[in-house]
Amino acid sequence: MNDPGREANQRELVSRWVHDHGRSVLGYLVGLVRDRSAAEDLLQDVFCRAWQARHRYVDTGRERAYLLRIADRLACDRARRPRKVMPASDEGIRPLEPVDGERSPWETLLAEEARAQLTSALNMLNEPQRRVLLLRYYGDLGFSEIAEILGAPLNTVLSHNHRALQALRRLLVEKNGS
Amino acid sequence: MSDSPSGPNDNAERAALDEAWAAFSHLLDASQPDVAQNLLVRQVCGRLGRRTARSRRMAVVLALAASVALVVGLVSWRRVAPHREIARAPQGRESTAATAGFDWDDELADEIESAAWSLGAVQSEVHGRFERARWVQEEMDELESEIELSSL
Numbered sequence: 268m269n270d271p272g273r274e275a276n277q278r279e280l281v282s283r284w285v286h287d288h289g290r291s292v293l294g295y296l297v298g299l300v301r302d303r304s305a306a307e308d309l310l311q312d313v314f315c316r317a318w319q320a321r322h323r324y325v326d327t328g329r330e331r332a333y334l335l336r337i338a339d340r341l342a343c344d345r346a347r348r349p350r351k352v353m354p355a356s357d358e359g360i361r362p363l364e365p366v367d368g369e370r371s372p373w374e375t376l377l378a379e380e381a382r383a384q385l386t387s388a389l390n391m392l393n394e395p396q397r398r399v400l401l402l403r404y405y406g407d408l409g410f411s412e413i414a415e416i417l418g419a420p421l422n423t424v425l426s427h428n429h430r431a432l433q434a435l436r437r438l439l440v441e442k443n444g445s
Numbered sequence: 446m447s448d449s450p451s452g453p454n455d456n457a458e459r460a461a462l463d464e465a466w467a468a469f470s471h472l473l474d475a476s477q478p479d480v481a482q483n484l485l486v487r488q489v490c491g492r493l494g495r496r497t498a499r500s501r502r503m504a505v506v507l508a509l510a511a512s513v514a515l516v517v518g519l520v521s522w523r524r525v526a527p528h529r530e531i532a533r534a535p536q537g538r539e540s541t542a543a544t545a546g547f548d549w550d551d552e553l554a555d556e557i558e559s560a561a562w563s564l565g566a567v568q569s570e571v572h573g574r575f576e577r578a579r580w581v582q583e584e585m586d587e588l589e590s591e592i593e594l595s596s597l
Contacts, residue, residue, distance in 0.1 A: 281493070282486045289480045294473065307485075314489040315496060385472045404473050429462070436465035439472070 280321070281314055288331045289314075291405040292338050298389060298401045299342045309345065313338045335406045336416045339398065346394075388435055396431035399424055 292313055296306035316337050317324070324333055389397060395417070402413045414424040 278486065278490050281489050282482075285480070285482050285485050285489065289482060289485055293480055294476075298473070310485070311489050311492050314485075315493050318489075318493060319496075381472055381475045385476055388469060388472065400469065404470055432462040432465045432469075435469050436461055439465060439468035 281318060284314055284317065284330065284334065288334050291331060292334050295335055295401050295405040296338055296342060298405075299339075299394075299397060300345065301389065305345070309338065309341050312341055316341070329412075332406055332408055332412055332416065335402060335408075339402070339416055384439065388438055391434045391438055392431050395419075395423075396427045396434075399427040400431050403428070 289310070293306060293310050296309050296313075297303055300306050300309065313334055317334055320337075324330075392400065398417060399413055402408055402416060403410075406412070406416075408416070410424050410428065411421055414421045417424065
């Protein structure tokens with residue numbers, strides 16, 4: 268009893284969302300849960316939830332913020348559920364590499380190093396700090412919007428951002444500088 | 446990015462934080478995930494379809510359960526209702542019989558009534574005899590006390 272028109276409409280909308288925001292939402296989820304397969308599973312959930320709740324979404328041109336908010340909720344729910352603790356490893360980040368066919372050994376080496384650095388960077392941050400930085404990067408959001416998504420006061424978000432960047436500065440800038 | 450990180454007021458600190466942000470962004474740029482969009486669209490649509498079907502099935506099951514509960518409730522009510530009507534009915538024997546759904550038998554009722562009258566008569570007779578025996582006992586007690594007094 269599926270309505271073909273409705274199904275086509277659904278498919279079109281989902282396609283547009285995936286095309287416009289899939290990569291960013293997936294990046295956010297991978298950065299947060301650091302497990303590619305779990306992130307992909309969550310990504311499907313994000314689009315399903317978004318489509319099911321599409322009537323509640325007020326179109327303000329901030330679809331990505333809307334999707335990232337759902338992604339954040341789902342990732343937090345997943346984190347609350349009891350599960351096997353998995354320390355961050357290169358395996359979680361490895362698939363983040365762009366798949367660009369053949370690479371030279373030098374490029375592969377650079378990518379390996381970048382991946383290791385990203386893993387180290389994410390490991391240095393606590394969860395709220397990771398959420399703030401990843402939302403800022405993938406959502407291109409202002410701090411007030413991030414505060415709204417996280418349900419935290421603006422000053423708390425600014426503080427997380429500041430502390431996270433200080434930690435990253437020690438790791439990424441000073442280390443590279445030396 | 447329209448907002449800038451707050452906190453440090455000195456420019457050197459801000460520049461250092463901006464540099465850290467740029468380095469982190471660069472790492473994330475280099476690690477942008479590759480999304481197989483067609484596959485993802487198929488997966489999302491498939492999951493949506495399954496969820497829709499599941500919720501539709503759940504709605505059907507709930508509707509069926511509600512219907513069954515309604516029917517059971519209705520049948521139970523219809524079974525209980527006549528007895529409640531009897532309990533509430535006026536005390537006339539004809540109306541009681543009519544409510545209970547059987548015909549009133551006049552002869553049987555007369556027999557029951559006459560038996561009740563007979564029982565009442567027997568009861569009053571026994572009661573009268575008992576009263577007379579008690580009166581005789583009292584009289585004898587009085588005579589006895591008079592005899593005792595006269596002998597003194």
